[in-house]
Amino acid sequence: xxxxxxxxxxxxxxxxxxxxxxxxxxxxxxxxxxxxxxxxxxxxxxxxxxxxxxxxxxxxxxxxxxxxxxxxxxxxxxxxxxxxxxxxxxxxxxxxxxxxxxxxxxxxxxxxxxxxxxxxxxx
Numbered sequence: 770x771x772x773x774x775x776x777x778x779x780x781x782x783x784x785x786x787x788x789x790x791x792x793x794x795x796x797x798x799x800x801x802x803x804x805x806x807x808x809x810x811x812x813x814x815x816x817x818x819x820x821x822x823x824x825x826x827x828x829x830x831x832x833x834x835x836x837x838x839x840x841x842x843x844x845x846x847x848x849x850x851x852x853x854x855x856x857x858x859x860x861x862x863x864x865x866x867x868x869x870x871x872x873x874x875x876x877x878x879x880x881x882x883x884x885x886x887x888x889x890x891x892x
Contacts, residue, residue: 774883775817778829781875782814785836788868795862797853806836806869810876817880823887830880836873 772780789807793799809832817829844850849857853866 774879774886775826777879778826778876778883779814779818781833781872781879782810782817782829783872785833785869785872785876786810786814788865788870788872791865792853792858792862792869793865795858795865797858797862797865798849806839810836810873813876817883823884823890826880826883826887828880830877830884833873833876833878833880837870837877840870840873 786807789804789810793804793807799805813829813832817826840850850866853862856863858865
């Protein structure tokens with residue numbers, strides 16, 4: 770069984786959500802609980818995986834992009850994002866942040882490709 774771009778989108782969103790869960794477990798401070806990014810990425814993974822429409826992986830791409838932009842904004846405003854990368858939540862927090870961002874970035878790319886391919890195929 771081959772991994773499709775839609776499948777890669779779902780896996781990437783799950784990796785991003787697991788990274789956020791690691792950050793939470795490591796003691797990273799979030800404004801509300803559960804961490805919003807954890808909920809956003811989990812719902813995105815379910816939507817991209819279960820809804821059989823050509824636009825569904827595009828939602829995953831959009832959510833991955835939103836997470837990356839939010840990280841950049843938070844880093845610029847109060848330094849919390851870059852603080853997680855430099856170890857304010859310990860080594861586990863750094864690993865969680867890297868997984869969170871890489872999963873979101875991969876979801877943005879693979880979701881866009883999956884949407885384009887599925888639109889072209891007429892699904």
